[in-house]
Amino acid sequence: MVRVKGKVAVITGVAGPKGIGYAVAKQLGSEGATLAVTDISKEVYDRADEMTALGYAVAPFQVDLIQLKDVHRMVEKILEEFGRIDILANVAGGRVRGVARKPRSRRFIDVTEEAWDRGIAINLKTTFNCTKAVYPCMVRQQYGRIVNISSTTGPIGSFQGAYAYSAAKSAILGFTRALALDGADYGITVNAIAPGWIDTRDSAERRDGLESIIPLKRLGTSEEVANLALFLASDESSYMTGHLIIIDGGLHIPEIKT
Numbered sequence: 204m205v206r207v208k209g210k211v212a213v214i215t216g217v218a219g220p221k222g223i224g225y226a227v228a229k230q231l232g233s234e235g236a237t238l239a240v241t242d243i244s245k246e247v248y249d250r251a252d253e254m255t256a257l258g259y260a261v262a263p264f265q266v267d268l269i270q271l272k273d274v275h276r277m278v279e280k281i282l283e284e285f286g287r288i289d290i291l292a293n294v295a296g297g298r299v300r301g302v303a304r305k306p307r308s309r310r311f312i313d314v315t316e317e318a319w320d321r322g323i324a325i326n327l328k329t330t331f332n333c334t335k336a337v338y339p340c341m342v343r344q345q346y347g348r349i350v351n352i353s354s355t356t357g358p359i360g361s362f363q364g365a366y367a368y369s370a371a372k373s374a375i376l377g378f379t380r381a382l383a384l385d386g387a388d389y390g391i392t393v394n395a396i397a398p399g400w401i402d403t404r405d406s407a408e409r410r411d412g413l414e415s416i417i418p419l420k421r422l423g424t425s426e427e428v429a430n431l432a433l434f435l436a437s438d439e440s441s442y443m444t445g446h447l448i449i450i451d452g453g454l455h456i457p458e459i460k461t
């Protein structure tokens with residue numbers, strides 16, 4: 204099957220060895236795509252070396268994707284090197300790798316403007332910036348596959364304390380739908396994935412109680428999310444656009460979660 208062979212893919216958030224971005228990059232690489240991978244963390248170079256050793260064509264870029272100018276510069280370099288961009292997987296978000304989260308109040312009364320702006324920037328602006336920089340090339344080509352990583356947190360449910368994260372991940376769904384309408388005129392499809400609890404931590408950190416409330420009784424893996432991303436990035440999903448696809452082991456179903 205020729206799913207993404209010969210395509211050029213940009214994947215963001217590719218620093219963590221167990222992260223979703225790295226799994227998406229490996230999945231696309233194993234299917235013959237050329238990869239441009241990026242993250243704010245310098246660990247993106249380690250992941251790129253590992254994928255080069257697997258025989259994939261990879262170019263790594265350490266970039267703060269909140270800075271639109273830097274994103275444009277990166278995309279120019281990718282185009283100089285590979286000539287086109289067919290696939291964009293917007294995975295970066297959540298947190299900056301290597302920066303520990305400070306314990307903080309979950310009360311809205313304690314939320315600062317700075318924390319709100321930062322949460323929206325990491326989780327939404329990064330997706331806008333990368334799409335903004337890559338989109339003109341897809342329009343020229345009259346072809347593109349954009350896969351945005353949202354979350355069940357926001358569009359489906361939420362947590363006390365996850366104000367900016369929930370708002371940003373819901374906004375990614377709205378952005379996906381609006382852009383799908385625009386992209387339809389240029390052969391560009393735009394879809395979003397809403398992962399539930401995915402085991403992306405470096406250490407085998409247990410999340411007590413979580414497994415038992417998930418109908419499939421376990422956390423998901425990055426590879427399972429990547430399988431879905433590969434489908435949405437390929438020609439096999441050619442008639443799908445503007446969707447949010449939930450991948451959460453069934454967690455969104457039960458009304459009583461015990």
Ligand SMILES: NC(=O)c1ccc[n+]([C@@H]2O[C@H](COP(=O)([O-])OP(=O)(O)OC[C@H]3O[C@@H](n4cnc5c(N)ncnc54)[C@H](O)[C@@H]3O)[C@@H](O)[C@H]2O)c1
Binds near residue numbers: 298397398401403
């Ligand atoms: N793990 C889960 O359970 C889960 C569930 C739902 C959604 N998600 C989403 O999946 C995506 C990947 O998360 P993950 O669990 O693989 O975690 P991860 O921490 O491995 O991946 C996120 C990556 O984004 C990078 N990043 C953050 N800010 C950036 C910036 N300004 N510029 C460039 N890179 C930046 C981080 O350095 C990190 O490497 C995130 O968008 C996250 O919100 C994860």
